[in-house]
Amino acid sequence: MTNPVTKDRRHFEDLAVGEVIDLGHVSVSREMIFSFAREFDPLPFHLDEAAAKASLLGGLASSGWQTGALSLRMLVDSFLGKIASAGGLGFTNLKWKNPVMVGDTIGGTVTIAELRRSESHPQWGILTLDFNVQNQKQAPVLTMRLANLVETRSQA
Amino acid sequence: MTRWFENIVIDEVFPLGDHTFSTEEIIRFATLYDPQYFHIDEEAARHSHFGGLVASGWHTVSVGHRKMVDTLEAEEERLRDEGNEPGVSGPSPGVNSMEFKVPVRPGDTVTYELVVTDKRASNSIPGWGLLFNRITAKNQRGELVYKAELVAFSKLRDYRMPLQLKVLLALTRIPVIGPLLKRGT
Numbered sequence: 001m002t003n004p005v006t007k008d009r010r011h012f013e014d015l016a017v018g019e020v021i022d023l024g025h026v027s028v029s030r031e032m033i034f035s036f037a038r039e040f041d042p043l044p045f046h047l048d049e050a051a052a053k054a055s056l057l058g059g060l061a062s063s064g065w066q067t068g069a070l071s072l073r074m075l076v077d078s079f080l081g082k083i084a085s086a087g088g089l090g091f092t093n094l095k096w097k098n099p100v101m102v103g104d105t106i107g108g109t110v111t112i113a114e115l116r117r118s119e120s121h122p123q124w125g126i127l128t129l130d131f132n133v134q135n136q137k138q139a140p141v142l143t144m145r146l147a148n149l150v151e152t153r154s155q156a
Numbered sequence: 157m158t159r160w161f162e163n164i165v166i167d168e169v170f171p172l173g174d175h176t177f178s179t180e181e182i183i184r185f186a187t188l189y190d191p192q193y194f195h196i197d198e199e200a201a202r203h204s205h206f207g208g209l210v211a212s213g214w215h216t217v218s219v220g221h222r223k224m225v226d227t228l229e230a231e232e233e234r235l236r237d238e239g240n241e242p243g244v245s246g247p248s249p250g251v252n253s254m255e256f257k258v259p260v261r262p263g264d265t266v267t268y269e270l271v272v273t274d275k276r277a278s279n280s281i282p283g284w285g286l287l288f289n290r291i292t293a294k295n296q297r298g299e300l301v302y303k304a305e306l307v308a309f310s311k312l313r314d315y316r317m318p319l320q321l322k323v324l325l326a327l328t329r330i331p332v333i334g335p336l337l338k339r340g341t
Contacts (some may be wrong), residue, residue, distance in 0.1 A: 091251070091254050
């Protein structure tokens with residue numbers, strides 16, 4: 001059965017190990033940090049500039065989960081939204097290397113590290129992606145290895 | 157947890173509460189952070205193998221983090237009300253693994269819990285310990301939604317700083333010498 005939403009997108013067979021995806025970049029504003037923190041990480045050093053200055057981070061920084069979510073958004077815009085993605089399986093070795101401070105611009109690359117066909121579900125392949133996200137000073141911000149399902153063309 | 161590192165018991169279960177996911181919030185989160193069609197478009201999502209709209213895994217995890225923050229803050233308040241000094245939790249260096257299992261659909265209620273599976277003193281930061289936390293999320297049918305293995309810093313209550321380190325720290329506060337020492341480390 002062909003999926004009308006993804007039929008014209010790249011499938012598992014069209015991808016190659018070693019392909020490097022340019023994530024583009026996103027600037028992280030005060031309002032973005034406050035908005036995420038209010039809903040998901042309401043700690044004083046994500047919500048209040050004075051508390052943030054007095055904290056270990058020394059200033060207003062985004063929640064690590066927001067940094068991850070913004071990295072995911074960049075990947076969806078540059079890659080996952082253009083292929084026959086069938087959802088995420090999870091990730092390993094997520095590391096928050098440096099905090100993302102208000103006004104920082106983050107970007108970077110994602111590399112296809114592995115491609116393998118699912119043994120139990122031949123309609124899917126498993127795509128493994130290595131994230132390398134940096135700030136505008138080229139300091140590392142986030143690394144992780146993400147596993148994502150991709151539809152195959154040949155479902156035999 | 158908002159307990160001193162020394163008082164944390166391995167394998168003790170901390171319930172973090174639950175959350176019911178609405179269609180509106182699933183779409184709102186995904187529009188900002190994970191705009192794939194099965195997270196933002198109910199009609200198109202029917203063609204996916206999910207057969208309908210599902211929450212972004214990152215959304216269910218972010219809610220889990222919120223539940224943990226709320227639980228910690230309530231515990232801290234309770235300890236202060238009892239006249240006790242709560243422990244100090246620090247930043248998290250990362251997540252060892254995150255496995256998404258059963259998807260979350262509109263109307264699902266997800267229940268979160270945390271277990272500390274191991275702890276040890278930090279090698280890199282004197283006076284702090286590392287907690288190895290497992291968070292599990294289950295839906296209203298008891299099916300596993302995700303399982304995460306996270307690492308977090310926790311301050312040691314009984315730590316006595318060695319004299320050598322005290323001297324070194326004092327030196328780093330002196331102008332000229334301090335920046336030179338910091339550059340060396």
